[in-house]
Amino acid sequence: MANLACEFVGIRSPNPFWLASAPPTDKEYNVRRAFEAGWGGVVWKTLGEEGPPIVNVNGPRYGAVWGADRRLLGLNNIELITDRPLETNLQEIKTVKRDYPDRAVVVSLMVPCVEDAWKAILPLVEDTGADGIELNFGCPHGMSERGMGSAVGQVPDYIEMVTRWCKQNTRMPVIVKLTPNITDIRYPARASKAGGADAVSLINTVSSITAVNLDTYSPEPSIDGKGTHGGFCGPAVKPIALNMVAQIASDPESEGLPISGIGGVTTWRDAAEFLTLGAGNVQVCTAAMTYGFKIVQEMISGLGDWMDEKDHASVDDVVGRAVPNFTDWQYLNLNYVTKARIDQDLCIGCGRCFAACEDTSHQAIAMNPERKFEVIDEECVACNLCVNVCPVEDCITMEELAPGVVDPRTGQDVVADYGNWTTHPNNPGVCAAE
């Protein structure tokens, strides 16, 4: 069995599955249950500065997007940072870390953007024996209106400044949690690195409205007839998160900056994908909130089995494996030609490939009177839409045309050599250079 133990910015945990800073990690009771279930670590729900506790709404805090059978695809929340007294949280963190020394306990923090505020809270956290801190520069709702959370995360200069304050005032590793509600994720990552961050974690939630009530015309979740934007998370945000993780992992300017992957991790497979795109571990929230803490057992067994199958002895062997294959569009091989192929034995005759191609694409699928569907190679641009809409796995596949074969669509021979846009004759950039 592969060894799932990992070390992330010097913090050890028995597996790479941490619970993200969120409602599941708000108090000792929950965190103990998580550790008993097998989670490798937690990032404790964000603490704020000392003072009157945070106030939350007393109506619904979550909105949702569902798939079939009410399967939760995405969750939106408007809950703020912890609303429990600072002292209570610190005491509980200390107790939990004492009782679970092998688990990672990282504390999420969000205090006003003045150095004294950070100077005040850092020693208190250090005193708990916590393994590290995570700076919450990501929360997009409520706190951001008070100049914290994503209000900081959206300004790289602030990120760098606050990160530096923290690094100067604590011995603990500093992880900067990034907001996806920006234009280019690489800038805040670079700022984190410049400020001395030990790692970044991403993504925090995506600003969102999940639904509108068509009877009351209130955005959901509705608080007395009014709604506000919340932070979207869960399976639906995974593609956004994967891209942002890959962007940072492949950015030469933040090379070597460890990444904690967050965003829609629901199964071992999601976790493995984050790891291959450069995340050193993953943080999970929505899946646990949907199914309970027990899901980590599937994640552990699944990741372990896959690593065994692939002969990856440790998590480090996996981390970043897909990063070299993540590139810009301009470097994709334009001489790679594929055609859709329909396996007639697997085809159940639903005709969705035909409707999709005929109505919305390239008229490259023929339907004969016996409901037999066949690809017209002369028209097929290999867009993959038929593959994506086909309800039967592996029924439609994209098959590569061998070099030397004529592509019936273009009438040109398939070229064996790699050739991309940068050297393509149609690229005006190429012409200009000549």
Next chain:
Amino acid sequence: MANNPLTPGIAAGRLSSEVLDRNFADLHPPLDRHEALVAADRCYFCHDAPCVTACPTTIDIPLFIRQIATGTPEAAARTIFDQNILGGMCARVCPTETLCEEACVREVAEGRPVEIGRLQRFATDTMMARDSHPYERAEKTGKQIAVVGAGPAGLACAHRLAMHGHEVVVFDLRPKPGGLNEYGVASYKTVDGFAQAEVEWLIGIGGIKIRHGMRLSDGLDLDELIKNHDAVFLGIGLAGVNALRVEGMDLQGVDDAVEFIADLRQTGDLSNLAIGRNVVVVGGGMTAIDAAVQSRLLGAETVTIVYRRGRDRMSASRYEQDLATSKGVRIVTNARPVCVIGDGAVQEVEFEYTRDATNGLEGSGETFRLAADQVFMAIGQKLEDAPDVLQIEGGKIRIDESGRTSLEGVWAGGDCATGGDDLTVTAVAEGRDAAENIHKAILASTGTADEPPRHGIESG
């Protein structure tokens, strides 16, 4: 309880009321809203969907299922009713396993089709629970059409004609409208008086009068009908039953399965309905299955269906056969009755095994006897009361593809007419299409231009 399944002879009250209630409850209970959403999500929204092709009324099934999935079951119901105004009954009684659900690509893929029938019921029940009728009549034409037979064909025809603005009078022999929906379908398929509720809802469109106690051979004259109306539609079904000429058919306890099914449907308290301890049903169609299953559900100790050919030749679907065996009915195939034995009342039936020969079925010479207190004959129905002036073909009124009979001004459809396969749903399709043709003929005769279709209704 005085009687039980072992009580000899024919007796009522073999089972307690509670057990009877349970036995005759909805065979396929309605889907609740969430179940419907889950079931609807399984539909792939196929292009040119095979289920639509398989539906005799060509309901746009993927569309109505998508309308359910998006929370608009009433829009779904309109999609259904546009093509099949008896979509509520068809949702209950259609042999979907040999129609839409057999054609469903998920049946092909996994042997488990989308539950089209139950979804259709969900949609139609939702709309019918509203206290209003979804269609409006076109401007009145002043034309009068006679419809003979208030079964599925006649009702579908009447509704479509009324919608086009014509006045319709429906004549029927029985005291209640509905035809086989009311008298000929197993009770557990249409519970809680649905057949009557559906007719009431259907005639809610207005312009339809129903006259009872009248039939073509008794009180109704085709010539008179033609004279007094702008068109006549015959949906008279198959009112006669085929008889078997073997010795002992006159013994007490030898009954007609169609009558038994009708009696059962009209019996308020099933514990008053007598049934034999040992029941034998002769036949291989839906009537045989309905009679046999309901005999068991009433408390008969043994029920045996005997069919002269093999299982694959039974006109009852495999699903229905399995339903029967799951209720404890034994199905004996390749055997035909030789004689019914008894002294005043039936005691036994003697059968001979059969085999296929070049010139049809032949007896093998080997015989066996089944104990029987009651024998139900279910060997088919036949046309009765068809006026001599009409051309008959294969025992049915000959019609062309637009439902016209050989007689000018007279249309026919449903079980009494050629074509179709004696299903409620085909009767509805034929009634509807005949109505469209009648409407067209009336427009042509009055020189009125074709009016645009209403509510997206097609003639099918």
